[in-house]
Amino acid sequence: FGALQACIPELFAQKMSGDAVRVWVMACATGEEAYSIAMLMSEHLRTTRGTTAVQIFASDLDEEAIRTAREGLYPFAIEADVSPERLRHFFHREAGGYRVKRALREMVLFAAHDGLRDPPFSRIDLASCRNLLIYLSREAQLRVLETLHFSMRPTGRLFLGASETVDERSLLFSAVDKKHRLYVPRPGPSASGTDKRYEAPQVVGTRRTSLPAAGTALARLQLDLPSAQSAGAGAGGLSWAEMHLRAIDRLAPPSVLLDAQRGMLHVSSAASRYLHFSGGEPTRNLLHAVLPEIKAALQSALFHAAEQHQIVHTQPLQVLVGAQQEAVVLTVQPLDEPEGGFLVVFRAADAPLGLPGLALPATEDSPLVRQLEREGTRLKSVLRETVEQYETTVEELKASNEELQAINEELHSATEELETGREELQSINEEHITVNQELKVKVDDLGQSNSDMQNLMDATAIPTVFLDRDFRLTRFTPSTVGLFQLIASDTGRPLTDLTTPLQYPQLVDDARGVLYTLQPSEREVGDSRGNWYLARVRPYRTLEDRIAGVVLSFVDITERKRAQESLRQTQER
Ligand SMILES: C[S@@+](CC[C@H](N)C(=O)[O-])C[C@H]1O[C@@H](n2cnc3c(N)ncnc32)[C@H](O)[C@@H]1O
Incomplete structure (x- = not known):
């Protein structure tokens, strides 16, 4: 769908104001594909602020699938495939799942349609036919492709399923994006969308056998088909069916073929005498075009024919045709077609009625009033x-x-x-x-x-040692090395483990005493080398005034001691 999204701007760019982008999703199943394309188109219009109309026709053979598609209600599991933003924008959350919002729903027109037999839609800008061809025989595939080709504008695009292709030698389509299965119709004798490829007799010969003439005309008008020209064409380029129709037209009573909305699809040559067109916008509605004397009775007959689905005859009506007064009976026959519609026949009042049907009372009985009341x-x-x-x-x-x-x-x-x-x-x-x-x-x-x-x-030259409360070494000055033979890794060793030349056996006791009394102590101690020190022990106070251990310092007093000794010896002499 990414590749499809990329070609959408091109589809809109080709449009003049008033033109619509027409899309056909063949074999749409339960509608997911059609709604996905509708979302892409709607998003394009939203982002470009475009106003081009979009009409998406989505068709499938399976009527049940079409009913589901029309319902537009999908299970919560679509959350896995549809982004939250799209869910919010295009769906209503209900107890049973996500329902397509009205705006999106109205972009898509679902119809039961056989891609192999029924007449195609026309002037299609984008045809999507995914995962149908893979189920069909080669011959049926070609038939579907021909139908799609016929339906498309020369600038249209065909989008197939991931595992489907158009034969490389095909005269019908050439690839635009082979990887993403996007094709464009090839031009040529059978590829313009306005030529005579589609053979209306096929339609007549299939579902429409009961009303061949009406079916053919209906198919031609509604589906924008050209005149039928089959392989069995008669002289002057007309098909046998058309020649037959012309011949009957001369003999049969005047008649008009209408669609379900009372729009004229085909008028026999003799019927024009009962019609008149005044100035202004031309109308297709028979009720607006018919002579005024006929209008009320015709309206009533159409109403009853539609309601009761049977042939209806009016009472004789006095009509002024040209300068002549005529008595005419109208017969309205509802068509037995899925699209609905009517055949209106004008007969002289004294002519036989043909098929039996419901005879309407004269208009003086005011059936019109009743009908209007019902209406x-x-x-x-x-x-x-x-x-x-x-x-x-x-x-x-x-x-x-x-x-x-x-x-x-x-x-x-x-x-x-x-x-x-x-x-x-x-x-x-x-x-x-x-x-x-x-x-x-x-x-x-x-x-x-x-x-x-x-x-x-x-x-400082004074050896100083810091001990913690367990009398382990925490720090010492470099000059202590001579006194205790310390190295850096001795930090943390207990005081008692240290070897020293000092003759100071009370050292530990002094330290302990200071820690408990917090009173500094001093003692003169000698060492084995004849040096003397004033050993001071003081408590170690932190800045928070906490006692964290003791500090030992050893001031060298050897000189003083020697001087004292020589003084003492002099005094003794
Ligand atoms: C596999 S589904 C593909 C659905 C959808 N296009 C997708 O890709 O998800 C095939 C659909 O083709 C439909 N189909 C089969 N023959 C058909 C025909 N002759 N004309 C139209 N639809 C047909 C089936 O009813 C079915 O819904």
């Missing part, structure tokens, strides 16, 4: 139904509106919540930035303090 009643009920439908639509619209308002409200409050959340986040963010800056200042200070302390420790 009025019918119209009232149609109006009532329309009003009910309108009210239902208004109700639905109101409900949708309410839902929309509710959604709008929810959106509004969600937006407000989001806005509040955003403001909170912003203020938290600002706090974070401030804290971060403070932290950065502190980290910088700490870095500075750390490097000051490191330099101080490196610069």
